[in-house]
Amino acid sequence: MTQDTLSAWDDLPSDSDSVPPRCLSVTVRGPWGHFRRIEGNIVKQTYRIIPRTTVAGLLAAVLGIGRDDYYDLFAPEESAIAIEPIEPLRTVNMPMNTLSTANEAMQSLNSRGKVSVKLPDPTKLRQQHNYEVLVDPAYRLYVWFANDDRFGELAAMLEDGRSHYVPSLGLSEHLAELDYHGISEVETGPTEGLVSVDSAVPNAVERVIPEKEARCQVEESPAFMTADAGGRTTTGFTSYAYNPDAGPLTVRNPETAIVDGKTVMFV
């Protein structure tokens, strides 16, 4: 992180600190996607907007950063991400056959050894569970890190079409395709009056103007994480308002930024 970037960050008016100086943008898409909503585990419903934590995991996979090692890179003051759904958000129910993880259905490998692993017994009958799955999801992501090295590294990886781990949309079987658009300057967008916002609208549900022509939906998903001694926890959630038909929403007095002619909101 250079001093320049920091001061550019600091110089911005305090109420619009969600606008980074520049960002890279990349479209992620795939035939399927599943971002399990946290209020369910027995039922597997999906978020419509890829959660910010999932974006972090996806980009960390490109960079090859290990689990529990990338949360600081994506921390609130250290990064900015805007998400624009570019295809209509629709879902189907997909029944999948899964193995039981109940204790009695697990088998231990090397149970007396120093390292022992418990696995579901693959010879057991499967149970069918229903997954709500996004069909042809596609999002354009606008990404900035305060950490210049990492930012450059990510841009280079995406430029080359390389990735350390295989990128996917929520579940490993839902492979993602990444289409890099380059680095752009970010201008401070309009913040007054009624503004048409192209990206999902974070933390401003109150200011969205309901319109007959544009459907507006809302969901809350995990945004930030931290690691502790025993694992990781969510430290912040973001509520997104979005147009499920992938069009813009009209928002009153939002904190917007303009990137490549698109009006987006970072968080």
Place this chain on the structure above:
Amino acid sequence: MLSPEEFEKQYPENELAEELPDKPISSLRDIQYLYGKLYTLATAGGGKYASYLTPDSARDFVDEEDSLVVVRIDVSGDEPRLETSDRRGPVWITKYTKELIPKVAHCKYPAARGIDHSVSHQAGKNSDPEKLARYATERLTKWATDDVVQSVADEHEDGWIIDALADLGADESVLDTIEESVTTQLEGSTSALLTVQVKTEPDGEYQWPGDADLDVFMAGMRRRKLSKLVSKGQASDSSGEATDLVTGDRTRTVGTAEDPLNYFLGKQLEKFPGLDPNEAWRTHPISEDAAITLMNAETFVDACTYRTFGANVYYLPYFFGTPKPEKTYSLYGMLYDVATASDTSERLTPVEHVYRKRETEPIEDRLRFYISAIMPHQMSRYDVFGETMNGLIQYPASLQSAHRTILKTTVFRDSRERTAALPTHENWSLLVGEDFLGTVASGWYFLQTFPEGDDDTHASADDRRIQALVAVLSGEAIPVSMLLEAYVERIIDESRDDENGFPGLRVAAQYAQLCALAHADHDFLEVRDENDTLQQITNPPTYKSRTMKSGREIAIPDGGFAGEEKIETFIEDTPALAENDERCASFLLGALVGAVGNYQEYVQERSTTLVDQFPVKAVTRNRVKKVAEDAIEKAVTYTRQEKKEGRVYPGTKFDYIVERLRKTIIQPDPDDWTIDTDDLRFYYALGVTYGMNDRPVKTNGADK
């Protein structure tokens, strides 16, 4: 529960504002939390234990005979003893009344085996005296000795009272006395709560667990309930510091809280880090307070549900954005109405409730519904088949209005000379009437027109009825291809049934629905696949409306033939037909088959007709030519026959259909048709229905 007026009086705006969450409703958990808050405020008033109690769980027992069994214990002397000296004796069996609810202070724990959290315990409905006797003794033997309750006894200044109960419970003769007292007093099975009363002062009164002086009972209940938030099933202590998913506060969170909708269970180990249920709080972090509040949503959540297609459909109303007092009073009013609607036959869906109440006022545009269709498989294994946070009452309301409109047009109402294009029947709810909101909201709307599913009643995960229901309520568009596919499947299913013949009324109902979906203010139909020709189906038809009294209609000039006029107008006003020759030819072919079939049935009195000969499932692009040839040939044959018998008319029978069919069916040649089979079949079926229903008014049977 406080009435909406009492609620508003008891909690003025500024006080209510303090209780409400200060962030927008953006998840199911947020709605449950708000419901739980309102429920707690409305039932238990204030008090530090209010949110832990479940005053509604034994509501059915109130004012029933023998619905409260009270074990009476005197701990005022040196040794605790059962009350034996006064009139009521060791076990007092009485009536559970409204006034006793706060005194009994019940807190249910929905465990298959085990005891409730409070010393007061709810027995199953119609338990026999022996069972109740055992439950009565368990107030001493199980509740008082419970590990968690004991930990309170150790710390609380009045802990000795619990110890006294436990000591009494260790004495077999005491237990025998209780059992005997219960069984001799009860004549048969009853539904009852079991509780205790305790006398702590020699000259004092007997007190209830909910009385202020017996705080130790409440403290025990509270700790027991809280303990289950972290230890249940295989989890022994699932808690840790994280961000509460409801309030967003960094706090101690718990992992095994109950979810009134059972979306989250402690058994789903693969979703916990290291398959360890003690880590459940990491994947579903919720604070103790929020968890308790969520559990209190149950009464309202349960009230806002009903069954359809074997699934539970939940409709949870809420206002978009951050809850404000004014809207919250209104929300409370809705929930109260639904929760207190006593007569189940009168029970409306929450959508209807809200709509009826507000029919006179403009519909609030921030009102939304969380809607989900849930299939329960086992006690606690659920599947969500369809779900949305974004149901709007405007969507079903606009569909209702479009459906009303279509039924009043020439398509469903006879003219003076000629029948309507399609038949109606008073028993068919999609073909008569005004009130379609409940029909739409309950799922009946698609139950009537879509195939019935594999085992008749139960929906499957990809059930199109549920997809269509959720789509209509959340303003999603339904793909036309799916609709046609479902319609045709239902028609074919029903045509198998030989006794009823061709399901013309079913087709009419489907067509009314299709027109309503196309006609509604909102875009309910879309073309998702490559087939752009389906676009024409989504264009609303422009049928003239016909008032009930059609007598004043202007007669057709020049003595024109009403049947000709009717089919011409019908095609012109239907973009799907007017703009697509292949579809129009399919319709005309059906109309001819229907008309000839009718003639065969009513004039010639034949039992097998062209309609039976060419059922919907037998019609494909390849067979169109053959069907057309046969139908035209029949028309020609009957013309010759009638003319031989001396009837005089120009051309052939049904030539207003035949001539049109001849013109449209050759461009292009059916061998080169590209129309989808479902599309072709549905409009063929519509034609058959049209043809069978087409006759002069007042005279049945043959025409022309």
